[in-house]
Amino acid sequence: MAKLIGKRITRNEDPRLLTGQALFVDDVELPGMLHAAFLRSEYAHAKLKGVDVSAALERPGVIAAFTAEDMGDAWSPGPPLVIPPPTIEDVEFYTRTQVPLVKDKIRHAGEPLAIVIAESRYIAEDALDDIVVDLEPLDVVADIERALDPDSPLVHDDLESNLAAHLVQEKGDYAAAREQADKVIRRRIVIERGIAGAMENRGIVASWDNKQQQLTVWDTTQSPIPIRNGLASMFGLSEHQVRVIAPFVGGGFGPKIMMFYPEEVLLTWSTLRMGKPIKWIEDRRENFYATTQERGQVHDVELALTNDGRILGLSDDFLHDTGAYDPYGLTIPLNTQCHALGPYDIPSYSSDLKVIFTNMTLTTPVRGAGRPQGVFVIERMLDIAAKELGIDRAEIRKRNYLPKDVFPYDNLIIDQAFSSFVIDSGDYLPAMEKALEMIEYEKFTQEEQPKLREEGRRVGIGVVSFIETTGVGPYEGARVTIESSGKVSTATGVGTQGQGHFTVFAQIVAEQLGVDVRDVHLVTGDTAQFHWGTGTFASRGAVVAANAVNAAASIVRGKVLELASELLETPEEELELEDGVVRVADIPTKSMSLGELAQRANPLRGAVEPGTEPGLEATAYFGPKYGATAFGTHAMIVEVDLETMMVEIKRYIVVEDCGTVLNPLIVDGQLHGGVALGIGNSFYEKLVFDENGQLLNASFADYLIPTAAEIPRIEIAHQVTPSPLNPLGSKGVGEAGAIPVPALFAQAVENALGVDGLEILESPLSPQRLFELLHGEETEA
Amino acid sequence: MSKEMDVTVTVNGEVFQRTIEPRLLLSDFIRHELNLSGTHVGCEQGVCGACTILFDGLPTRSCLMFAVQADGHEIRTVEDLGTMEDLHPLQEAFQEAHALQCGFCTPGFLMSILPVLEGTTDLSEEDVQRAMEGNLCRCTGYQHIEDAVRLAAEKMSSGSES
């Protein structure tokens, strides 16, 4: 049996994508299709008194225009996508979810006020200008700390304050730890918002066919199955009448998993009412307002240590900005709470989380999903401790790592999957050693850096360690079928946004069944083909879906052997599957092709044994007991130009342990992309809001997604500590590249500037901000 | 309302005649009038480069042009490079180097890099960087794209077509 898992196999899906033959949502063209545009609020907070669409309806080419009033009983705030964990005691949580169209009060700039449906997008946008909106601007809640002032305006008037949630998680006894500590360090850390910035904006085509009583929705979603179930339920349809297709999607990174975006509800409601297909494609400016964002938090942290750098306890009071609504529960800040523990042995922990409503776009996970903030907190505190205690930064980390014999290790706090945060496996020391070796840490810190410093050059080095929870449940499924042609088809529910599922899953099937990877045809993201599962998020495709694929393929392999054994009159142990045939080990001429076997397994005439399942097909599901925890160490060398305050990354090292690597080519790509996004998060990207909640940089001209010029070549080393939680031993890796970067950036740049007392306790940075920090000035935002 | 105009455009060697609104963007014309959906729209602000096509041989942001400006001109889109069965060496290089993940920005990259390689395959490191700097990618981190450019230069300089 050829070994395909672990091979650098080029992708099955590439020819289609490279030649412009891949279907993205905006490529869907249906006869009679109409086009929608949304009128969105320019104000972040206002009383909505009226929306008058009459002038828009007069415009030639406009077919319809709807407001919240027109929706009647169909109007309701969306169901929450994620509830707070029932497993944490004393959680204060106020569910307030987004609305399809604003009825009484606008709560963030970009909230939709009306939908116009016209013959073309151009006419629909013209018609938006015809709509008259009567509103009364209100004072804006734009700052999460001031949001809790007693005289702050309220985002939700039926609540007493802008507190969306409050919970405390503790283990050990922090107060005691603090008493015993030789060193207590206290700092305030501020992290600000950024966007996911997928190259493809969101889009939906919704088509209700009245004759066939079928609803088909093409959606750039990462979770087609829950969308389909939710829409069916919301509009009183049978799930079988609803087909949601996530075709090729141009990047997800998190915000494309939401339920529901107002547009998903409106397009569906509109097509059901009008009986015509309707398309809406988000434009880039809309994306900055109408698609979710992430990362805003303020931490007051304290770290208690012994004189030799051993952590006795960590205490973290933090605020998390959820935006105007909180449909995604506590996922992001719970991740922050868990990842602030890092790969370290922290006996006492107290984390007090307050989630705050603000008049800003909703916060839902963006690649990293709260983990980067947790990592930033602990890594920065360790760096400061290292400085104050006179211990090398790598050394202090080594002294605190969980040793490799403690796994599975229960951190005794609850994570985003509602269960206790248990780390399944880990081996942190070798990853650190490898990173130090690759970046030539000693040589740089002891020889090169001092020499360059003398020449006046500000060069610095950074090394950070992190963990990443991945592969969370609940489950995914897959169906594998050998067809009469001998080719194999596989279907699974997770959508794909570039992760290489068409290839990675094919490799697994191909290895089990002895066929060519190119002969495995994968369908994903189409609820008509597979309708059980949750979606692509939290770095789980390679774990949960892959293991389901593996399980299904393995069952089919069993069926193949059983049938072939009977037909070839040979015991199963003597059979092998290779090159698309089943053959007897020493007698290669005694064989049957898989295609032939498939035909034999599905007779058109005759009788079958009772209890026989037709064909060579199997459906299997996989749900891990809990999520596998990947980990790694990143290191980099930077130089800061004191005149321009630009940071040049001279070297970037990634040592990554994501368990069994299914396809190194694809994993490398995920790491490169993750690090690039992390570099953007660290230095180039920042959403700039003014005190009225107005976004001042809603375009790529002013929100700087890194180009090739800003991203260095990344050197990667893999470590493999297989996960005991699944047969493949794999862990997720989709977010790993991005998670430690801001912490690494802060450490390296601080080291490069080399100024006593200059501490970087915020993210993102920028040339402007570095200048301010260096020269101790405050300039206006 | 804007009156309509006649345009005659040569796209990938084929001549098209259409009557369209003056304000119709070239990107929308290519994608929806001509159904060549390989060219993608990422920002409509001229920054991301996903909509890059060749206009009389020069890489151009089709989202920043009106279709009527293409009247009498020649356009090449990604569909002109190769087919799924017969990829252009540049496309092959992209596949071999894993230079695409979601694939949305890819046609823009191909059309930006192609004229560089058709000009010369003797590229310095700076040339390679410059060929790539006008396009945004959020998935790959650019490293594999850089590898692909070098690989394509190799393939195209040896004159091999497959």
Add this chain to the structure above:
Amino acid sequence: MKIEGEHVFNGSREDVWAMVRDPEVLATMLPGTTNLNQLSENEYEGAINLRVGPISGGFSGRIVVEDEVPPEHCKLVAEGEGRPGFFKGSGTVDLIEVDAGTLMKYEGEIQIGGKLASIGQRLIDMTSKTMIRQGMKVLDAALEERKANVMD
């Protein structure tokens, strides 16, 4: 956004003040103004078409004059909205006698929102300076014409 500056007019404070409070003159001051009406002693309303880079469209707005001390000082409070966005701001205008005539000092703070704020940022500053410069030219010319008429 802060707006501040000064300009020397070739005329007396009284003349400059009268001009600044004359809606017919003000209507021509900022390019793109389509109308300006005086609603009461101290209130004006009007409409203006603006172009800031890729953003263009009409605004309707209101200006209220407060704290008047003719011919030295007044405060202007303005707000308006339109397709390109909305704005709200206030500022002061001071007229000081100098040898060359009258020095006008103006200083204010304006908050901008909507499309204009989110895409036009880098151009707003430049555009506002250009508009004010053009406006001052108009006022200079109007002042000269006024003086010429008086002399006749």
